[in-house]
Amino acid sequence: MADGHQHPIEHRFNPYAENGGTVLAIAGADFAVIAGDTRQTEGYSIQTRYAPKVFKLTDRAVLAVNGFQADCSEFVKRVMQRIEWYRHAHSKQMPLKAIARMIQTMLYGKRFFPYYTYNILGGIEEDGTGAVYSFDPVGSYEREACRAAGAASSLIQPFLDNQIYFKNQTPAPGAAPFVPGNLPIDVVLPIVIDSFTSATERHIEVGDGLEMFVVVAKGRDVSQLASLNAEEIPATNPGEERVFIVRRELKKD
Amino acid sequence: MTREPQTQQQDSHKLTVFRNTYDSDNTVFSPQGRLHQVEYALEAVKQGSAAVGMRSKTHAVLLALKRSSGELASYQQKMFRIDDHVGIAIAGLTSDARVLSNFMRQQAMSSRMTFNRPVPVNRLVSAIADRAQVNTQEYGRRPYGVGLLVIGQDQSGPHLYEFSPAGNSYEYFAMSIGARSQSAKTYLEKNFEAFEACSLEDLVRHGLHALRETLQQDKELTIHNTSIGILGPAGVHEQATAASLGKEGVFRILEGESIQPYLDSMLPKEVPAPVHAPGAAAAPAPAPAGGEPAGEAAPEAAPNPGEEMPGALPTDDDVNMG
Numbered sequence: 001m002a003d004g005h006q007h008p009i010e011h012r013f014n015p016y017a018e019n020g021g022t023v024l025a026i027a028g029a030d031f032a033v034i035a036g037d038t039r040q041t042e043g044y045s046i047q048t049r050y051a052p053k054v055f056k057l058t059d060r061a062v063l064a065v066n067g068f069q070a071d072c073s074e075f076v077k078r079v080m081q082r083i084e085w086y087r088h089a090h091s092k093q094m095p096l097k098a099i100a101r102m103i104q105t106m107l108y109g110k111r112f113f114p115y116y117t118y119n120i121l122g123g124i125e126e127d128g129t130g131a132v133y134s135f136d137p138v139g140s141y142e143r144e145a146c147r148a149a150g151a152a153s154s155l156i157q158p159f160l161d162n163q164i165y166f167k168n169q170t171p172a173p174g175a176a177p178f179v180p181g182n183l184p185i186d187v188v189l190p191i192v193i194d195s196f197t198s199a200t201e202r203h204i205e206v207g208d209g210l211e212m213f214v215v216v217a218k219g220r221d222v223s224q225l226a227s228l229n230a231e232e233i234p235a236t237n238p239g240e241e242r243v244f245i246v247r248r249e250l251k252k253d
Numbered sequence: 254m255t256r257e258p259q260t261q262q263q264d265s266h267k268l269t270v271f272r273n274t275y276d277s278d279n280t281v282f283s284p285q286g287r288l289h290q291v292e293y294a295l296e297a298v299k300q301g302s303a304a305v306g307m308r309s310k311t312h313a314v315l316l317a318l319k320r321s322s323g324e325l326a327s328y329q330q331k332m333f334r335i336d337d338h339v340g341i342a343i344a345g346l347t348s349d350a351r352v353l354s355n356f357m358r359q360q361a362m363s364s365r366m367t368f369n370r371p372v373p374v375n376r377l378v379s380a381i382a383d384r385a386q387v388n389t390q391e392y393g394r395r396p397y398g399v400g401l402l403v404i405g406q407d408q409s410g411p412h413l414y415e416f417s418p419a420g421n422s423y424e425y426f427a428m429s430i431g432a433r434s435q436s437a438k439t440y441l442e443k444n445f446e447a448f449e450a451c452s453l454e455d456l457v458r459h460g461l462h463a464l465r466e467t468l469q470q471d472k473e474l475t476i477h478n479t480s481i482g483i484l485g486p487a488g489v490h491e492q493a494t495a496a497s498l499g500k501e502g503v504f505r506i507l508e509g510e511s512i513q514p515y516l517d518s519m520l521p522k523e524v525p526a527p528v529h530a531p532g533a534a535a536a537p538a539p540a541p542a543g544g545e546p547a548g549e550a551a552p553e554a555a556p557n558p559g560e561e562m563p564g565a566l567p568t569d570d571d572v573n574m575g
Contacts, residue, residue, distance in 0.1 A: 081362055081366065084362060088334070088358055234497050235496070235497050236497055
């Protein structure tokens with residue numbers, strides 16, 4: 001202002017920070033992929049090249065958190081505690097839609113001092129279908145086929161809309177109409193990897209490493225994952241859903 | 254007028270008459286320096302069905318006899334998972350047991366949250382012991398009516414603790430609590446030196462033998478009335494789920510069909526020969542049939558040493574007692 005500071009200017013402690021990074025999740029017919037880069041930034045600095053943003057909650061649910069890392073990690077711990085209590089009380093794992101609704105109530109509980117996190121929950125529903133739920137910081141949520149959140153969400157979400165929902169595409173003449181939500185794993189995983197490599201090129205807060213969690217429904221064939229160097233996370237209840245993790249490098253500049 | 258208070262060794266159902274004046278308030282000592290309310294709480298533990306615990310160098314196991322209030326009813330749950338590395342078996346008031354197990358779960362979770370490591374088992378057991386002691390010293394409160402056997406694992410290996418309503422907790426190699434537990438204790442005392450080097454299967458077999466000692470006549474251990482809790486690396490019968498148990502072997506409760514192989518491994522019950530042999534309606538030499546769980550109508554010839562008076566035990570349809 002050109003008035004030479006004639007009026008008082010309030011200075012306050014800002015309880016939030018922006019730690020960069022991006023997460024995304026895509027649901028298939030009987031699997032779900034939940035991915036996030038591993039770079040953590042503040043401003044133009046890199047705080048660390050490896051800070052996980054995607055966490056396994058149960059054999060069938062994986063949560064990606066992004067925004068203000070302190071709120072994100074605290075929120076994940078609290079969600080995991082609530083899920084453990086559910087297991088104590090019901091002697092079984094919490095279903096995905098119940099976790100989603102619970103996350104809403106936990107977020108809205110801090111409506112007037114929110115967790116600065118953009119959450120994406122992915123996994124397998126009780127009926128065996130792949131599902132993705134995305135949340136805003138105060139708990140508004142919706143089940144979708146795919147969602148990107150975080151620093152590069154504006155770069156990735158339009159790409160996903162085109163590739164997963166087939167938006168702004170017309171089928172070739174004589175070909176069958178597109179049916180979103182039925183892509184196989186070997187098509188979805190390259191879409192995820194390409195989303196992140198492209199975001200890394202154009203967004204400074206994205207890069208360093210990529211972690212993709214793949215949750216597969218009970219009994220589903222997992223041979224496609226073997227070629228990708230996927231590591232299985234041992235299940236709490238064997239013989240049910242399974243969770244695999246695939247890691248890739250991303251550019252470090 | 255005051256009567257001479259009787260000592261503990263009298264039949265339990267006669268005791269109340271003589272201890273009347275000093276036993277209504279928790280905060281009143283008897284002239285002998287005893288708190289009778291606490292001692293009555295210990296009686297409540299003895300009313301619950303038996304539970305046995307033991308440990309080896311690599312594993313700790315709990316075994317419990319589940320009671321059911323009738324043919325149509327389900328069997329009362331005797332074991333609870335507290336955390337991946339801690340499990341408990343209860344004897345006594347099940348509602349008190351739920352409250353204590355809830356508290357233990359809270360403690361275990363908050364320890365993980367605050368210190369990013371599993372709660373040390375001795376610290377957890379001390380926490381409930383301290384809580385229970387409060388109830389033995391505050392006016393208007395009653396002691397907890399449940400005893401626990403706690404198994405847990407830390408860097409120094411597996412551990413077994415007994416918790417009692419008196420607010421005491423001790424560590425043991427092997428222990429049993431609940432109805433007719435003295436019979437199980439006798440078995441454990443005879444065999445405990447072997448436990449240290451036992452495999453998981455042998456340890457469970459010893460535990461089943463000990464639990465069998467607490468059975469009433471004509472009863473036997475079945476997949477319906479027996480619970481087994483295991484802590485430690487996966488055993489021979491658990492190979493299908495070995496990956497999910499992890500290297501340490503998280504606490505798991507086995508019930509139903511999955512305990513059949515363990516029951517099958519039990520040895521036939523040995524019946525000691527009667528003192529006067531000829532003409533006595535004595536039991537024959539150890540039963541020939543291989544691998545059958547106990548239940549032969551033999552006990553009348555050889556009463557178990559150290560047996561408590563059976564008088565005051567509840568019937569099985571007491572739904573509050575587990």
